[in-house]
Amino acid sequence: RKEVEQDPGPFNVPEGATVAFNCTYSNSASQSFFWYRQDCRKEPKLLMSVYSSGNEDGRFTAQLNRASQYISLLIRDSKLSDSATYLCVVNGTGNQFYFGTGTSLTVIP
Amino acid sequence: DTGVSQDPRHKITKRGQNVTFRCDPISEHNRLYWYRQTLGQGPEFLTYFQNEAQLEKSRLLSDRFSAERPKGSFSTLEIQRTEQGDSAMYLCASSSGHIRKETERQYTFGSGTRLTVV
Numbered sequence: 001r002k003e004v005e006q007d008p009g010p011f012n013v014p015e016g017a018t019v020a021f022n023c024t025y026s027n028s029a030s031q032s033f034f035w036y037r038q039d040c041r042k043e044p045k046l047l048m049s050v051y052s053s054g055n056e057d058g059r060f061t062a063q064l065n066r067a068s069q070y071i072s073l074l075i076r077d078s079k080l081s082d083s084a085t086y087l088c089v090v091n092g093t094g095n096q097f098y099f100g101t102g103t104s105l106t107v108i109p
Numbered sequence: 110d111t112g113v114s115q116d117p118r119h120k121i122t123k124r125g126q127n128v129t130f131r132c133d134p135i136s137e138h139n140r141l142y143w144y145r146q147t148l149g150q151g152p153e154f155l156t157y158f159q160n161e162a163q164l165e166k167s168r169l170l171s172d173r174f175s176a177e178r179p180k181g182s183f184s185t186l187e188i189q190r191t192e193q194g195d196s197a198m199y200l201c202a203s204s205s206g207h208i209r210k211e212t213e214r215q216y217t218f219g220s221g222t223r224l225t226v227v
Binding site for chain 1: 140142144149150151152153154157159164165167200215216217218219220221223
């Protein structure tokens with residue numbers, strides 16, 4: 001079983017739509033969770049950390065469910081500029097972090 | 110210091126040749142990571158340094174791969190006798206080990222070195 005699993009998509013949504021991505025992780029001892037955004041042929045960039053109580057940053061909301069071992073990302077009022085691949089990141093044992101394969105989002109005008 | 114720098118951005122090499130990549134992390138970051146990313150996949154962990162000590166290595170890091178961080182600042186990743194399967198984006202990331210709160214220990218990635226082995 002992979003450490004982190006994501007639905008690769010693609011998700012194609014119209015501008016203004018709300019879209020949600022889920023990600024499951026296998027290590028119940030994981031403590032750090034992040035969502036990264038990666039544009040085509042670019043490096044991943046931190047979108048937001050995910051806190052136990054859930055957190056919001058503008059149109060983006062991240063949630064963590066430890067019991068079910070999944071994290072989610074909700075994007076409201078999608079913009080064309082949100083089109084990218086969204087990577088779920090979870091820490092493992094030691095100092096390494098595990099990345100999901102990414103979920104591709106395309107926002108359509 | 111505006112971020113993590115990697116050099117070169119692109120490298121095309123013939124199978125069997127050796128290649129070396131360089132990463133300059135954010136200056137105050139003592140932790141440095143190498144990842145490899147192939148098309149359609151997320152980054153895969155290769156190795157991790159804290160200062161000059163290489164503390165973790167993935168099983169992905171075969172004996173053809175070697176990484177160094179001699180002075181605890183920049184790092185190099187060398188691939189010997191390259192194979193076509195080595196074609197990938199090699200990403201370097203750094204983070205600060207001085208941040209105690211685990212959830213705040215974020216990575217900053219460099220732009221990567223795209224390797225093509227022909």
